[in-house]
Amino acid sequence: MIIRHIILLSLMAFPASISAQGVDAQMLLHPPADSWPTYHGDYTGRRYSTLDQIGKSNVDKLTLAWTYKADLTVTGANIGGEYKDGDPIYLYSGNATFKCSALLVNGVLYATMPDHAWALDARTGRQIWHYFWKSEGGHHDGERGFGMYGNWLFMETADNFVISLDASTGKERWHKQIADVKRGYFSTSAPLIVGNHVIVGTGGDNLDVQGFLESRDPETGELQWKWYTTPQKPGDAGYDTWPDDYSRTHGGGMTWQPPTYDPELNLVYVPTGNPNPVGAGQGRKGDNLFTCSVVALNPDTGKMVWYFQSSPHDTHDWDSTQVAVLFDGTWNGQPRKMLVQGTRNGYFFVLDRISGQNLLTKPLVDPEYVTWSKGINAKGQPIPDPEKDPSIDGVLVGPGSATNWQPPSYSPQTGLFYVGTSEALSMDYLTDTDERPEGYGFMGAGGGGAGRSGIRAIDYKTGTMKWFHAGGGAQGLMSTAGGLVFGGDGSQHFIAFDSETGKPLWHTSLLANHSNGPQTYLLDGKQFVLVGAGDTLYAFTLNQ
Amino acid sequence: MPLSKYLTAAIFLLATSALPSFAQGRAGRGGAVGATSAPVDISQSRTMDQAAIDRGAQLFAASCASCHGANARGGSKTKTDVDLIRSPMVLDDLGTGGREIADYLKYGRPEKNMPKFDFTDQQAFDIALWLHRQIAAASERGTYQRLNVFSGDAKAGEAFFNGSVGKCSTCHSATGDMKGLAARSNDDASTIQGLIVSGGGRGGRGGGRGAAAPSPTAVTATVTTKSGEAIKGYPGSIDDWQITIRLPDGQMQSFLRIDGWPKYETHNPLQAHVDLQFVYTDADIHNLAAYLRTLK
Numbered sequence: 001m002i003i004r005h006i007i008l009l010s011l012m013a014f015p016a017s018i019s020a021q022g023v024d025a026q027m028l029l030h031p032p033a034d035s036w037p038t039y040h041g042d043y044t045g046r047r048y049s050t051l052d053q054i055g056k057s058n059v060d061k062l063t064l065a066w067t068y069k070a071d072l073t074v075t076g077a078n079i080g081g082e083y084k085d086g087d088p089i090y091l092y093s094g095n096a097t098f099k100c101s102a103l104l105v106n107g108v109l110y111a112t113m114p115d116h117a118w119a120l121d122a123r124t125g126r127q128i129w130h131y132f133w134k135s136e137g138g139h140h141d142g143e144r145g146f147g148m149y150g151n152w153l154f155m156e157t158a159d160n161f162v163i164s165l166d167a168s169t170g171k172e173r174w175h176k177q178i179a180d181v182k183r184g185y186f187s188t189s190a191p192l193i194v195g196n197h198v199i200v201g202t203g204g205d206n207l208d209v210q211g212f213l214e215s216r217d218p219e220t221g222e223l224q225w226k227w228y229t230t231p232q233k234p235g236d237a238g239y240d241t242w243p244d245d246y247s248r249t250h251g252g253g254m255t256w257q258p259p260t261y262d263p264e265l266n267l268v269y270v271p272t273g274n275p276n277p278v279g280a281g282q283g284r285k286g287d288n289l290f291t292c293s294v295v296a297l298n299p300d301t302g303k304m305v306w307y308f309q310s311s312p313h314d315t316h317d318w319d320s321t322q323v324a325v326l327f328d329g330t331w332n333g334q335p336r337k338m339l340v341q342g343t344r345n346g347y348f349f350v351l352d353r354i355s356g357q358n359l360l361t362k363p364l365v366d367p368e369y370v371t372w373s374k375g376i377n378a379k380g381q382p383i384p385d386p387e388k389d390p391s392i393d394g395v396l397v398g399p400g401s402a403t404n405w406q407p408p409s410y411s412p413q414t415g416l417f418y419v420g421t422s423e424a425l426s427m428d429y430l431t432d433t434d435e436r437p438e439g440y441g442f443m444g445a446g447g448g449g450a451g452r453s454g455i456r457a458i459d460y461k462t463g464t465m466k467w468f469h470a471g472g473g474a475q476g477l478m479s480t481a482g483g484l485v486f487g488g489d490g491s492q493h494f495i496a497f498d499s500e501t502g503k504p505l506w507h508t509s510l511l512a513n514h515s516n517g518p519q520t521y522l523l524d525g526k527q528f529v530l531v532g533a534g535d536t537l538y539a540f541t542l543n544q
Numbered sequence: 545m546p547l548s549k550y551l552t553a554a555i556f557l558l559a560t561s562a563l564p565s566f567a568q569g570r571a572g573r574g575g576a577v578g579a580t581s582a583p584v585d586i587s588q589s590r591t592m593d594q595a596a597i598d599r600g601a602q603l604f605a606a607s608c609a610s611c612h613g614a615n616a617r618g619g620s621k622t623k624t625d626v627d628l629i630r631s632p633m634v635l636d637d638l639g640t641g642g643r644e645i646a647d648y649l650k651y652g653r654p655e656k657n658m659p660k661f662d663f664t665d666q667q668a669f670d671i672a673l674w675l676h677r678q679i680a681a682a683s684e685r686g687t688y689q690r691l692n693v694f695s696g697d698a699k700a701g702e703a704f705f706n707g708s709v710g711k712c713s714t715c716h717s718a719t720g721d722m723k724g725l726a727a728r729s730n731d732d733a734s735t736i737q738g739l740i741v742s743g744g745g746r747g748g749r750g751g752g753r754g755a756a757a758p759s760p761t762a763v764t765a766t767v768t769t770k771s772g773e774a775i776k777g778y779p780g781s782i783d784d785w786q787i788t789i790r791l792p793d794g795q796m797q798s799f800l801r802i803d804g805w806p807k808y809e810t811h812n813p814l815q816a817h818v819d820l821q822f823v824y825t826d827a828d829i830h831n832l833a834a835y836l837r838t839l840k
Contacts, residue, residue, distance in 0.1 A: 182638045184683060206683040208630060250630060368822050387826070393695035394737050395826045425821050427737055427829075431688045436617045438629055439682035443690065445734050447741055449818035471783055491783035504784055 098532025201255025229253030279442025362463025600674025701835025
């Protein structure tokens, strides 16, 4: 009863006047086949599509429908920002790369790069409008894409503004600053829309800032709530996992990955990044909650309900912001609501997403590369080995970056979790020995031979690998009811794999390695597959 | 909120929109910030005036360090424990040409026992620049230096070198190929340890692509066709549908892969180094480095 009540409240938060057009609560709860209304396509982060028009038997007929090369010409774009004519601006074009997932609503795709956004005709790839944000700076690392509420779009910028655009015109409605670029913050995440909340996070780890997630009003952009990653006052959970306020308020735990959401439980699942200073932990002794964790928050209040920390007292930049993937299945024969996460520290976790209880922890990559940990504790957490902390004389440690932000996929059809991985050992050196280290505080140096790099298909019930396909390392993936997994191999191929065996059934060559999570949707009865590679979007459909 | 003209070295005027950008804010990630004709940004360490930094260092040491610490980070041994590297006031000075800090120093903050100082504008600027240099030193990870510490025991390293676990002496000799290693490595611990771990060649799978002269320790590749012909070279690229190798004369040759043919094998002369990384301890690596350092 309580759960239903919450859903009803969330639905009511959408004004009736906007439900007739654009994205409404129903669309986000049950995305139609001809839409992709939120970063992952739906709230779960599974990146699994029920579409099966393209399947194992006909995927070999998949062919190019159109391409779109990012238009970075500022002339003619809608210009946003607070600047006067003649002011200097950043121009993002050097390494223009689609890392976003494009939203699809009413036959229009909405795609982003740092400082840029475009509306495209989903049938032809033709540009409808272009928006350009005059940036103050910040690390122009990537842009995960839009959130959409009604006919309003929301994106974040490298210099930490949230911008709202009118989807019809690409004209700016408002912009609000959420963090200061001079403090070292930069933002890359895609806003998550839940009810009437625009939930945004941020990044930055070179000047020891404090991580947070906040909610903005879609109408006005005003702040609704703000949750800090590190505990704020005595008595708060996790307060004693930091030595002092100085370390807490500079402790990082950035929120640069779009969260996932369970509408029945009304919980948002936020994966948090590494603590700061990154590699020099001597000024922040303790577990450093709630960095490197999955945190379940109430989206109406920003209050934490539970947490699970995958890397206590991280000193290796494990940065556990990998997607918290939600799915329902069976555990020991009983139906269970679960959350699965493959993390950069080289572990694979299954949690009960009602309580946060750990159900399974297994190595994500070949275990001989996971040397930073001494084993698993009773709560299912890896136990960091202090002997493998970066030291002034160097330690050989792994697994390196086992995976990263690129979205993995879970298929209920196969019960397999698909994730791009790599593994290597390298020497880590502590470079800052001060009692108050600052910034990264460490650096890596040459390692030996790396291990395997490629896609792993993992049985969630046991953590065992069912298949492996070499190449590509961390990469965006998507599974479909057609029995397919779409991904790449690091050799610029875009590939459809048999989701049960990993056998490539179709491939094509792109002009770059695919750089975002593949997507799929139905238009006029035809299934399309969309992927970004470098500065170009490619749409594929069956040649019939 | 006006846009500062000094925010970054990666600023281009709108009129020069055809130029590539090296967009990067306060340089953090060690990525290259391109040299440009853009306005000077005092937050970018590589564009800072070193003479001014040096003057600022002297002024800071004489007037500020007793309260804020020699490195401006405060800490338990200082009088105030106020960290200037993370001070919002100092960070906000970014892009103002030191004006924010200069104004602050003129008045101080008497209620918090921060006295005022009668610095000239130039002196205040020099101090500000030195502070921004310290911030850049913390935030620009691409400019970090390893500390070059040899912590190991040379005798234990020698035993490992000749022993049955390391078996280094199977391939190497202290008076042969290892002679003069210390000088070749600039007597640098991380360089020597990097050689121990990697073997100094292109280890592992794939190897390198391109025209570098093959060394005796380079990974080699052999492609065997269905008819039994074996073609030897160096790894180029491999995926499910093609193999490319570099032939000894530098030419690239590619093969389509169909039904598992042709076969592909690599040989890594440095495989022993790859295998050892799962065998030796960090102490073994440190001891070996201490020993190899003695090989003049």
